[in-house]
Amino acid sequence: MNNMSVCKSHRERLAKTVVDLPRSGIRDFFDIVAQMKEVISLGVGEPDFTTPWHVREGAIYSLEQGHTGYTSNLGMPKLRKAISGYVERTFGPSYHPDKEILITVGVSEALDLAVRALCNPGDEVIYHEPCYVSYRPLITLAHAVPVVAETKAEDGFRVTAAQLRPLITDRTKILMLNFPNNPTGGGLRAEDVKDIAALAVEKDLIVITDEIYAELTYDRPHVSIAAMPGMRDRTIFLHGFSKALAMTGWRIGYACAPPELTEAMMRIHQYTMLCAPIMSQEAAYQALQQPERDIAEMKESYWRRRNFLHAAFTSMGLPCQKPEGAFYMFPEIRELGVTAKDFALGLLDKEQVAAVPGTAFGPCGEGHIRCCYATSMEDLKVAVTRIERYINGFK
Amino acid sequence: MDKYAFLFVPTPTGELSMDSLLSLLRENARVSLEDAALQLDLSPEEVAAQIQALEDQGVIRAYQAIINDEKLADDAVTAVIEVNVTPEREGGFDHIASRISRYPEVTSMYLMSGQYDLMLFVEGPDLRTIANFVSARLSSIPGVTGTATHFRLKTYKHHGVLMETDEQYERLQVSP
C-alpha cells in the first residue's frame, strides 16, 4: 500500500494566516526588474548614501575590540542612553533609558512587536493607506482586524481626525501613523497632529507612530504626536537609523513607550530575537555622536533632488503633490488611462526605468507610481527624460 | 545662519540658499544655472544673481577641475615645504607671505600654528626644479630663516575627492 496518498500537501499544512498573506507587490516587481539590465531605478526604499565613515569605522573598531557577544535584551545601556538624549532634544518627550526604550532589529521588528504586544484576536487597528508594505500583514498576523483610512493627493496625503473618527468602534485598540509617509512623502501639520492626539485621548486609543523619516522633513518642522498633551503615555514611538542616517543594512531601530508597553514588547523580543546584533548597536551608538551633522548633509542633498524631480514632473504635465518629507514622490498617472501596474511595466519595458506601482502600498495607491529620488542627479536627469518620452507616447 | 539649523527649519530661502548654493557648487561647480535653479527652488536669474554676488564679495575665488596627477604621463612633483620666517615689524607675517605666495610654483600656502610658520605646497616638473626653487629663491628671501622640504609620494584624497573609486556596490533595484 502506498501511504503517500494520505500525505497532506505542504500548502494544506500552512497556517491559515500565512496562506492568506499576499505576496508583497514590491517583491513581484523586484523579480521582474532583477531580470533586466541597465535599469535606472527609482524603485528603491533606501538612501543612496553609504553609512557615514565614522560610523562604519566605529563598528570596525568595536569588532577589533572583540565586542561580538549578546547584549541585554533591551539593548546596550549606552545606546539606550544616547537614544533617550537624541529623542528628547529632537522630538520633545523624555524616555527613561532603563525602562522605556527597546532596541530592535529595525523599525520593522518594532512594528511587529508593538502590534503583537497589544492585539487580541478581533481587535481593530486603524492605519492609513497608501502606506508601508508591512502594516496590513503585521496586523493580520497578529489576528487583529485592519481598518483603513485612505489618504488623498488633494489633501497632501494627510490623514485628519475628522476622517479617523467615523472609523473608530468599541473594538478599536490602535491607531497607526506614519508621517512623513512612505510612499507618498506626505506630512502632517501641527494642527493635524494636535487634533488626532485629542481624538486618541478622547477614544482612549494607543497610537503607534512610525516616525522613521522624521528628520527628512523639508518644509516645516516635524511634529511628533508623542509630544502632544496626554500622548506620551499612550504612544509607542518608533524610530530608527535606516533612513536619515543611511543605515538600512545594519537593521537597527527602537521603540520608546511607557514601561508596561516596553516590557510587553521586550517579552516577545527576548524570545524571538534575544537582542539586536551588537555590531549594529555599536554602529548606532557611534551614529548618535553627531547625528545632526551627518543628517544635515544628506538631507540637503535630498532636498535638492526633491525640488528637481518635482519641477520636472510638473513641467511634463504629470500631476504631483510636492512631498513634504522622506525621499519619495507619488505622481498621478490616472489621466493616461492605464493602471499603475501597466504604467510601471511599460516604463520598465520601453524605457528601462523602474518605479513602483502605487498599488503595492494599498489598493488606493492605484493611479500613482512611487518614485524614489534617493539616486544620483545624473540618473534622475536621464530618468526624467525617459519618463517624459514614455508619457508623451500616451498622448 | 548655522548650517545645521537647516535640519528643523522651514524651506531654506533667501540667505539660507546661499549656503545651499555654495554646497551645491562645492560638489559640482559645473552645474548649469537652470539645474541649480531647479534643485534650489529658485529661478535661474536668482541663482545667477547669487553667484554674481558671491563672486563680487570674493567668496567664490575660482572654479577648477580636480585631477588625479597619477593618471598623467608626466613626472610632476609636489612638495610640502615648512618655512620659518622672522615676522616683520610692520605687517607681521603677511608681507613676507605675500611675496612667497606670488611664485607660480607655490600652489597653496598657509600660515600655521606650531613648529613652523608657513606651509607651502609647491609643484614642479621634476625634483631638480623644486630643489632649485627652495635653494635659489625661497631661502634667499630676506626673513626666511629655515625650510624643511617633504616630497609627496602618493595622493589618496584631494579637496574632498578620493583618488580611487570604490568598487560599485550593487544596491537592490527595488525595495520597500
Ligand SMILES: Cc1ncc(COP(=O)(O)O)c(C=O)c1O
Ligand atoms: C514607513 C517605514 N517604516 C519602517 C520601515 C522599515 O525600516 P527598518 O529598516 O528600520 O526596518 C520602512 C522602510 O522602508 C518604512 O518606509
